[in-house]
Amino acid sequence: MNIHEYQAKELFEKYGIPCPKGHxxxxxxxFEPCIDxxxxxxxxxxxxxxxGGRGKGTFTDGFQGGVKLAKSKEEAxxxxxxxxxxxxxxxxxxxxxxxxxxVYFTEGADIEKEYYLAILMERATSAPVVVASTxxxxxxxxxxxxxxEKIFKAFVDPTIGLQPHQARNIxxxxxxxxxxxxxxxxxxxxxxxMFWDKDADMVEVNPMISTPEGxxxxxxxxxxxxxxxxxxxxxIMAYRDLNEEDAKEIEASKYDLNYIALDGNIAxxxxxxxxxxxxxxxxxxxxxxxxxxxxxxxxxxxxxVTAAFKIILSDPKVEGILVNIFGGIMQCDVIAQGVIEAAExxxxxxxxxxxxxxxxxxxxxxxxxxxxxEITSADSLADAAQKIVDIVxxx
Amino acid sequence: MxxxxxxxxxxxxxxxxxxxGGFHAKQCMDYGxxxxxxxxxxxxxxxxxxxxxxxxxxTDSVEQAGANTxxxxxxxxxxxxSILECLDAGIELIIAITEGIPVNDxxxxxxxxxxxxxxxxxxxCPGVITPGECKIGIMPxxxxxxxxxxxxSRSGTLTYEAVWQVTSLGYGQSTCIGIGGDPINGTNHxxxxxxxxxDPDTExxxxxxxxxxxxxxxxxxxxxxxxxxxxxxxxxxxxxxPGRRMGHAGAIxxxxxxxxxxxxxxxxxxxxxxxxxxxxxxxxxxAAWGK
Numbered sequence: 001m002n003i004h005e006y007q008a009k010e011l012f013e014k015y016g017i018p019c020p021k022g023h024x025x026x027x028x029x030x031f032e033p034c035i036d037x038x039x040x041x042x043x044x045x046x047x048x049x050x051x052g053g054r055g056k057g058t059f060t061d062g063f064q065g066g067v068k069l070a071k072s073k074e075e076a077x078x079x080x081x082x083x084x085x086x087x088x089x090x091x092x093x094x095x096x097x098x099x100x101x102x103v104y105f106t107e108g109a110d111i112e113k114e115y116y117l118a119i120l121m122e123r124a125t126s127a128p129v130v131v132a133s134t135x136x137x138x139x140x141x142x143x144x145x146x147x148x149e150k151i152f153k154a155f156v157d158p159t160i161g162l163q164p165h166q167a168r169n170i171x172x173x174x175x176x177x178x179x180x181x182x183x184x185x186x187x188x189x190x191x192x193x194m195f196w197d198k199d200a201d202m203v204e205v206n207p208m209i210s211t212p213e214g215x216x217x218x219x220x221x222x223x224x225x226x227x228x229x230x231x232x233x234x235x236i237m238a239y240r241d242l243n244e245e246d247a248k249e250i251e252a253s254k255y256d257l258n259y260i261a262l263d264g265n266i267a268x269x270x271x272x273x274x275x276x277x278x279x280x281x282x283x284x285x286x287x288x289x290x291x292x293x294x295x296x297x298x299x300x301x302x303x304x305v306t307a308a309f310k311i312i313l314s315d316p317k318v319e320g321i322l323v324n325i326f327g328g329i330m331q332c333d334v335i336a337q338g339v340i341e342a343a344e345x346x347x348x349x350x351x352x353x354x355x356x357x358x359x360x361x362x363x364x365x366x367x368x369x370x371x372x373x374e375i376t377s378a379d380s381l382a383d384a385a386q387k388i389v390d391i392v393x394x395x
Numbered sequence: 396m397x398x399x400x401x402x403x404x405x406x407x408x409x410x411x412x413x414x415x416g417g418f419h420a421k422q423c424m425d426y427g428x429x430x431x432x433x434x435x436x437x438x439x440x441x442x443x444x445x446x447x448x449x450x451x452x453x454t455d456s457v458e459q460a461g462a463n464t465x466x467x468x469x470x471x472x473x474x475x476x477s478i479l480e481c482l483d484a485g486i487e488l489i490i491a492i493t494e495g496i497p498v499n500d501x502x503x504x505x506x507x508x509x510x511x512x513x514x515x516x517x518x519x520c521p522g523v524i525t526p527g528e529c530k531i532g533i534m535p536x537x538x539x540x541x542x543x544x545x546x547x548s549r550s551g552t553l554t555y556e557a558v559w560q561v562t563s564l565g566y567g568q569s570t571c572i573g574i575g576g577d578p579i580n581g582t583n584h585x586x587x588x589x590x591x592x593x594d595p596d597t598e599x600x601x602x603x604x605x606x607x608x609x610x611x612x613x614x615x616x617x618x619x620x621x622x623x624x625x626x627x628x629x630x631x632x633x634x635x636x637p638g639r640r641m642g643h644a645g646a647i648x649x650x651x652x653x654x655x656x657x658x659x660x661x662x663x664x665x666x667x668x669x670x671x672x673x674x675x676x677x678x679x680x681x682a683a684w685g686k
Contacts, residue, residue, distance in 0.1 A: 092638075121498050123608045123645070126505040126579045141650050158502035199499050228471060228644060229497035258642040273576060273642025274550020274605055277631040278673040281655075284634045285672050293635070295642040326552045326559070327535075357559065359535055381556070382674035 001225045002050045003239040006104040008203075008221035015194040017187055018217040022106030024048060031080045034105050035073050042108025043070045045079040047088050049098040050244045052222065057090035059083070060097055066090065069108060076105060101243055109219060114207035115174055116140055117188065117218075119195045121202075121226075122155075128195065130154040130162065130188060132170045136207030162192040176210070183216040184208075191218075198236055199229030248292075248311050255307040257296055264289025265319040266388055267312040267350075269305070271296050271330060279324045282381055288389035291318050300330065305338035309346050320351040320392040322384055325358070332356045332364030340371045351391045352376065355384035397525035397570045398545070398590040398597070399488060399516070400464065404529045407432040407453060407462035407486070409469050409477045411443050416468030419492075419533050420447075423466075426530040432456035453477075453484040466522065466531050467491040474518065475500035482513055489581070490531050491518035498644070501579040508581060515581020519643065521551035521573035532573065534558075542567015544680065545591035547584060548603035549576050549610075549643065553631060553673065557601050560677030566686075569597040576643025578607070584614035592622050599625045599684045601676060602667065604658055606632030607646045611658040615665035627680035629670040630658045 006024035013019070023034040035043060047054055047066035054066035059082070066088045070076035080103045089097035114136030122129040133151045135143045143150055152173040154166040164185065171184035187208070195203050204222040211217065230237050242250055252259030258273060262280070266288045270276035273295045280290040292315065296308055312318060325335045339354060355378040356364045368375050376391065378384030406423070410416035411433025421444060424430045432450055433443045439451035448460060456462040465486045469477040474493040481489045496518050508515050516523055522532010526539035538555055540562045548554040554573055561568060572587045574580055584602060591597040600622070604611035611630065618626055633655040635641045637648040648654050662669050668683035670676045 121502065121578070123578045127502050157506065158499065159506050196499065199497055201498075226498050227640075228495045229499065231472065232497075260636070260639055260641065262636065270552075272550060272552025273646060274548070274553035274603070274631045275556060275673070277550075277605060277635055277641050277646070278553055278556075278629070280635070281631060281633045282672045282674070290634065293641055326555050358538065358555070380674050382672055385672075 001227055001230060001236070001240060002244070003223055003225070003236070004048045004050065004102065004241065005046060005221050006048055006102065007239045008223040011194060011198070011223065012218055012221060015190045017190050017194070018215060019221065020106040020109045020217065020219065022104055024102050024104040026102045028081065028084060031077055031103070035076050038105060038107050043073065043076040044068070044106045044108055045070055045076050045083065046104040046106065047083045047100040048102040048104050049088055049093070049100060050241070051090050051092035051098055053090035053092050054088065057088045060087040060089060066100070080105070098244070109209060109217065110211050110213070112210045112212050114209055116143070116206050117191070117208045118202065118204040118206070119192055125155060127158050128156040128192070130156065130166070130170060130192065132174055134174055136209070140206070156192070161196060162189060164189060176216070180210060180214050180216060183214070187216050187218070198233055199226045200224065201226050248314060251311050255304050257294065257304060257308055257311070259311060260293040261315065262290050262292050264291045265317050266392055267291045267294070267315065267318045267321045268324065269294050269296060269308050269312065269321065270324045271300060271326065275324065275326060279322065279381065279385070282385040283322065283389065286385045286389040288385070288392060291315055300335070300338065302338040302341050305335070306342035306345050309342040309348070313346055313348070313350065318350060319395060320388045321353070322388040323352065323354045324381055324384060325356050327356065327358030327360065327364070331360040332358055333360045333367055336364035336367040340367065340373060343373050348373070351388070351395070353378055353384050353388040353391070355379070355381055397528065398594045399570060399572065400523050400525050400529040400531055402528040404464050404531070405429050405431045405460070405462050406464045406466055406531055407434060407456040407460065408466045409434045409453065409481070410467065411435060411447070411449060412438050412441070413468060413470070417443065419468065422536070423530050426536040428529045428531060432460035432462050453480045453486065457484050457486065462486065464488040464531065465490065467493055467518070469493060471495040471497070475504050478504050478515065479507060482507060482511055486513060488514050488516070490516045490520070490522050491581070492520060492522060492532055494519040496577070498577070498579055501577065505579055505581070516572060517575040517580060519577040520575030521554060523570065523572050525570045526568050534571070534573070538562060539571065540567035542569065543596060543598040544568045544601060545594065545597040545599070546571040546601045546603070547574060547587035547591070549574055549605050549645070550603060550631065553603050556673055557603060557676045561601070561680065564677045564681060569594060576645050578645040583610045585610070585617045588614050588617060588622065592624060597624070599680060601680055602626060602628045603676070604628065604630045605643070605646050606630070606635050606641065606648050606655050607653040609653065612661040615661040615667065618667060619665040625668070625680070625683040625685070626666070627668040627670060627676060627683050628662045629673055629676050630655045630662070631673070
């Protein structure tokens with residue numbers, strides 16, 4: 001789960017990670033009070049959306065930049081007014097962009113030098129790793145490619161956590177000296193504590209900066225969390241912003257369905273994540289394009305299948321549906337019954353191809369054949385994919 | 396004719412009195428698996444299905460029922476503790492079915508696991524089956540058939556798809572290993588392929604992967620170097636959008652790494668017969684096998 005920058009900064013403050021003073025709001029009336037509570041210097045006005053690349057983004061009305069540096073309170077107010085309720089397109093949002101519903105004002109910081117700092121769970125070592133670089137404010141992938149010697153890592157033993165000497169060594173490698181090295185190490189240790197306590201997937205501070213006064217602080221903050229661990233973090237759950245999620249994905253999550261909206265016109269309903277991905281792939285292989293990824297799980301109930309059909313059909317792009325079930329413990333006749341009930345409940349009006357395989361497959365196929373529904377049955381996944389692609393192309 | 400589990404494997408189910416734990420324990424017993432014990436703290440002294448003793452602790456199941464393998468069915472918040480309990484009790488093989496264990500918990504489990512000789516399969520996996528001898532997990536037993544094909548996969552239903560194709564073509568399986576869809580697992584593709592490579596009764600191997608991580612690439616490096624047996628493979632997720640988790644916690648393309656293209660290329664470079672679609676896994680294997 002992703003959160004907004006201003007929410008991440010709230011967490012940072014709780015963990016003693018220095019960052020510029022700031023205030024966020026979703027209402028125009030609160031802009032001035034937010035700005036007035038900041039100091040007299042420069043003000044940074046930041047659009048709050050979950051996608052990255054905000055600074056270089058463009059609003060759909062042509063306004064440039066989702067992050068702006070204002071020289072006066074009046075200019076800050078003007079920027080904020082142009083951002084709120086406007087749609088920001090960045091390299092990560094896709095062409096549709098994302099509506100800005102919250103604006104974050106922070107004090108401008110005096111930057112001496114920019115650094116990169118991140119902590120993430122590394123798959124290769126099955127443990128957290130701290131990644132730091134002297135090249136801040138740029139994409140770390142680019143640094144890794146062009147100047148790998150400028151990236152420093154500390155591998156963490158998850159049973160004892162990040163140790164002070166590891167944080168210190170990173171600070172020295174980044175070139176910090178004296179008291180400032182201590183400040184940097186403290187920031188890294190506090191960031192690790194937050195990362196571990198809150199079950200974060202990744203925390204990224206880009207840039208972390210040093211100031212002429214000898215301080216070290218987090219200028220930006222990008223934090224995401226392990227969805228499997230949210231049950232033990234009510235405070236993080238409260239940060240969930242439904243405006244940032246697809247309405248169909250929110251509905252699916254209520255029924256424990258794994259649904260991801262895609263751009264194509266052939267909807268699919270599959271049991272199992274790997275098979276669901278493979279079904280999308282084969283639709284593509286046959287010349288079509290999947291409208292979604294949907295895994296109904298191993299023990300889907302008729303209620304879940306009905307909900308899944310409703311969600312699929314609420315997507316106006318959908319012109320055909322492919323149901324692909326490998327009935328294991330879940331028997332094919334039970335799934336067939338679910339499909340029939342769902343089709344009746346939602347007044348199915350799109351072509352439907354069903355491929356059933358596994359336990360009680362003949363009973364399942366008979367139920368579908370006798371149901372009076374217009375269902376094209378298929379024998380293999382390849383057969384099913386070709387049939388739905390052909391039907392949709394013909395229509 | 397197998398790796399990891401056989402007719403002599405003595406299984407304890409943790410979480411046996413839970414709804415799905417009980418259901419699947421019964422299914423495994425019906426298949427012929429020796430389920431010698433169950434564990435549910437506080438339910439010690441009960442009998443499961445009228446015959447299987449339930450204990451309060453895994454160590455009791457080892458000492459009193461001779462369990463040497465565990466199947467973990469405990470809900471996610473308690474699953475890591477259950478795996479650690481199995482390690483402490485000296486269980487040699489732990490198969491964790493549970494989906495949704497926090498990754499921090501698994502990082503701690505993995506660290507501890509590496510200090511022991513025990514093997515962990517999963518979590519978030521369908522389990523392990525040696526057809527005709529022993530089924531530990533949630534896979535439908537009847538699609539399998541005893542034989543000489545070893546199958547390893549990160550996905551449950553996609554494994555069933557491969558098994559069904561191999562069986563329908565008239566061949567059987569030595570052992571099928573579901574290594575699970577999580578980013579941190581106990582056994583990876585390379586470990587499983589090593590087992591199959593060293594097993595005299597496994598003649599050919601099917602390796603099924605998906606987007607995310609680089610476990611398939613590492614396995615391909617091993618195959619290229621060490622494996623003479625025919626290997627067929629398939630990678631799911633060619634059309635998955637980057638940055639999204641595709642159902643499995645570990646199935647995500649991030650920062651340009653973990654793509655299906657890179658994995659398919661690694662397979663081809665290692666001489667693995669890559670199935671172009673999931674329907675071709677069985678035929679790709681037979682082609683590589685010269686059958």
